[in-house]
Structure formats: C-alpha cells, structure tokens
Amino acid sequence: MKYQTRKKALVLLADGTIFYGKSIGIEGTATGEICFNTGMTGYQEIFTDPSYFGQLMVATNAHIGNYGVNNEEVESEGIKISGLICRNFSFTHSRVDSDGNLFDWFEKHNLVAISDVDTRALVSYIRENGAMNAIISTEVDKIDELKKQLAEIPNMEGLELASKVSTKEPYFVGDENAPIKISALDIGIKKNILRNLAKRGAYIKVYPYNASFEQMSDFNPDGYFISNGPGDPEPLEEAQKTAKQIIEKDLPLFGICLGHQVIALANGISTYKMHNGHRGINHPVKNLLTGKGEITSQNHGFAINREEAEAHPDVEITHVHLNDHTVAGIRMKSKNVFSVQYHPEASPGPHDAEYLFDQFIENIKKVKA
Structure with a gap:
C-alpha cells in the first residue's frame, strides 16, 4: 500500500508561510489559489465542479476518501481542482455502490494531493x-x-477562466420533444443544473462561453440561462454583452x-473579490420576498456590490447571506430576469x-401562454 512509502510534502503560501504534511503517493507540484470547503460530504462533486478550476482545495472535513468514488457522481468531465490538501486520506473505503477508491481515481487524473496537514490551522x-x-x-x-x-502564478482577480472549462461545441441535453427549450451559456456549468432543468420538461442547448446572443437565439429558445463557473466575472465581456441583449x-x-x-x-453593478469567499453546503440565506430562510450550497470568491444593487432603479435584492449580508440574489423589476x-x-x-x-420554468410558461 502507498501509505507505507509516502514522502514528506508541503503547502507554501504566497506570503511565505509553510505547512507540512505527507504525499498520498502521487509525486509532483501543483499551483493555484488556495481555498477551503466546509462540506462534510460530496467531495467527488466538489473536485469535479468547474467553478474550482485553478484552485487548490483544502477540505475541512477530517476524512477524505472514506466512501470511495462513484462514476455517476461527477459534475463535469474530469477533476477540476488543481490539487487537494486534507487531514486524513483514506486509501480504503466502504460503500455499497462505490466504483473504486479515491487514490486510484486521483492517480488516473494525475492529481497531486497531500494529507496529514493541520488543516484546522491552515484554514x-x-x-x-x-x-x-x-x-x-x-x-x-x-523551497527557493x-x-x-509561485511568484509567477497570476492572481485570481482579473483572471478569465471560463474559456478553460467551457464546452468547445454546442450540445443538447434532455428530451428533444420537451415543451420548453432553453439556451444555456456554459461558463463552467455543472451537470446537475442541466439535470434539474431537463427533469422539469426542458430541452437544453448548451453553448460555449463566448456565444453571441444571435447564436443562442438560433435555437429559438423559450428562455436563457447563464451558468456558474470559475474566475473573475469582469473579463467576461462577451457574456456580459449577451446578457445585456437578452435583458433588453x-x-x-x-x-x-x-x-x-x-x-x-x-x-x-460592479463585482469585487471577497476576502476568502463562501464554499460549503450549509450557508444560511434569507429570501427577502418570502421571509423564509434557506440552507444553501455555495462556491464563489467574488460577489456583487450591495450598495450599487440597492441604488439601481430597476434591480431588487431578493436574497441575502445571513453571515455577512452579501447579496445572494437579485431580480429586475421591469424585466423577466x-x-x-x-x-x-x-x-x-x-x-x-x-x-x-x-420559478424559472414558470417565468417561461407565462411568456409562452
């Protein structure tokens, strides 16, 4: 077992701070912006989420790998994180519907991962x-x-990464005879978003990150969707132009x-890079329209400017994050957005x-009626 032959490994931060650990058995070096996820489960979905492209993931859960991997539990084609940092890595696993262990999966994708790090101190x-x-x-x-x-790695602020994870060619999801057609702009889309739309009676055509409004409208869709994804939103000028035309x-x-x-x-409304972002599966959000609370899954390092959103004559804040009061949702007062x-x-x-x-499907149906 690799466990007996593991080498010493390290985490070196941009400010020079070093944390030590051990390699899980895959030697090498990986770089990226370091972030942490507080979820207690779902590590495979996290590792394959395109929104994490270019990031080194610190898992706050003490045990990673204990339930192996399942080929159906992926959010994209392949692993998207740059590398993994964890406390305890499980080389053996126990789960009825597992398709294998996490080490073999990492080895297949040549992912550098280190364990035995004091992740509590690091986080x-x-x-x-x-x-x-x-x-x-x-x-x-x-180290030198x-x-x-490390000094040559570009900062996440101002970094366009959607083109790295977006589809190269358009593709379809769902039943072509479904009553609703949706054009989706893939700037890092997760598979489960497409599953949720398809199971609600939608046939989706997914377009590359730089698709124009004209291209997306060729499908003659009933509605439009813009996905999640990695990096800074500001450089995505083509996506912003497309969104503006849909809104108009x-x-x-x-x-x-x-x-x-x-x-x-x-x-x-401008955006800004957060101090350390929101990444986990228990973030509290309040729906200001209903007064109800929601426990939510979040993964973002940028947010929109709340003061500018509040001052915008045609934008209403619909959801707020209860931990730091950042904007968690908006709608337009005069548009179907x-x-x-x-x-x-x-x-x-x-x-x-x-x-x-x-709600999105209902908005579409109202227009079609």
Whole structure:
C-alpha cells in the first residue's frame, strides 16, 4: 500500500508561510489559489465542479476518501481542482455502490494531493489573511525554486477562466420533444443544473462561453440561462454583452453564481473579490420576498456590490447571506430576469433552493401562454 512509502510534502503560501504534511503517493507540484470547503460530504462533486478550476482545495472535513468514488457522481468531465490538501486520506473505503477508491481515481487524473496537514490551522490562517496563491509539492528540499514558481502564478482577480472549462461545441441535453427549450451559456456549468432543468420538461442547448446572443437565439429558445463557473466575472465581456441583449429584449433569463455576477455587470453593478469567499453546503440565506430562510450550497470568491444593487432603479435584492449580508440574489423589476449567488442544484448540499428552477420554468410558461 502507498501509505507505507509516502514522502514528506508541503503547502507554501504566497506570503511565505509553510505547512507540512505527507504525499498520498502521487509525486509532483501543483499551483493555484488556495481555498477551503466546509462540506462534510460530496467531495467527488466538489473536485469535479468547474467553478474550482485553478484552485487548490483544502477540505475541512477530517476524512477524505472514506466512501470511495462513484462514476455517476461527477459534475463535469474530469477533476477540476488543481490539487487537494486534507487531514486524513483514506486509501480504503466502504460503500455499497462505490466504483473504486479515491487514490486510484486521483492517480488516473494525475492529481497531486497531500494529507496529514493541520488543516484546522491552515484554514484559520486563510480566514485571517484571506485567499492567496499557493503551491503544494513533494519537493520539500527545493523551497527557493518553489517560491520562484509561485511568484509567477497570476492572481485570481482579473483572471478569465471560463474559456478553460467551457464546452468547445454546442450540445443538447434532455428530451428533444420537451415543451420548453432553453439556451444555456456554459461558463463552467455543472451537470446537475442541466439535470434539474431537463427533469422539469426542458430541452437544453448548451453553448460555449463566448456565444453571441444571435447564436443562442438560433435555437429559438423559450428562455436563457447563464451558468456558474470559475474566475473573475469582469473579463467576461462577451457574456456580459449577451446578457445585456437578452435583458433588453425582456426574455426569460436565469443566472447562477458566475452567471449571477455577469447579469449584475450587465446592469452596471460592479463585482469585487471577497476576502476568502463562501464554499460549503450549509450557508444560511434569507429570501427577502418570502421571509423564509434557506440552507444553501455555495462556491464563489467574488460577489456583487450591495450598495450599487440597492441604488439601481430597476434591480431588487431578493436574497441575502445571513453571515455577512452579501447579496445572494437579485431580480429586475421591469424585466423577466433573476439570479442567485448560490447553487440551487446543490450536489452536494441541501435542496432548499430547488424551487428556483420551478420559478424559472414558470417565468417561461407565462411568456409562452
């Protein structure tokens, strides 16, 4: 077993701080912005979520790998995180419907992962000092070289990553005879979003990140969707232009996470990089329209400017995050447009917010009636 031959490994942060651990058996070096997820389950869905592209993931759950992997529990084609940092890595697993162990899956994708790190101390440090670039490596005797490599990593702020994870060619999801047609802009879309739309009677055509409004309208859709995804929303000028044209024509539009930020930018509301973002499956949100609370799955490092949203004459804040009062949802007062900063499709996470997909379908049906 690899467990007996594991080498020393390290986490080097951009400010020079070092945390030590052990390699799980896959040697090498990985770079990216370091972030942490507080979810207690769903690690496979997290690792394959395109929104995490370019990031080193710290798992706060003490045990990773204990239930193996299942080939159906993926949110995209392949692993999207740059590398993994955890406390305890399980080389053996116990689960009835498992398709294998996590180590073999990581080895197949050549993912560098290190364990035996004091993740509680590391996460506390990130919370205090903010998200920053980092490097993980088994080459613990080459710290000076690692520092030089780390210095060359671009900052997440201003970084366009949607093109790295988006589909290259349009594709279809669902029943072609379904009563509703939706054009979806893929800037890092999760599979479970498409499943949620399809099971509500929608036939979806998924377009690349830079698709124009004209291209997306060729499908003659009943509604439009802008997905989640990685990186800074500001460089996504083509997506913003497409969103602006959909809004101008008052067509049904729904956005999630990065899509929410794109819709805000299309309305002249700016975005900003958060201190360390929201990543987990138990984030409390209040629906200001109903007064109800929702426990939500979240994964974002950017947010929209609340003051500008409140001052916008045609935008209403519909949801707020109860921990820090950041904007968690908006809608337009005179247009058929709404968006949320969290993940109603979950995977992993609670299903409190699935009603938002129903709301989108209802918005489409009202126009079709």
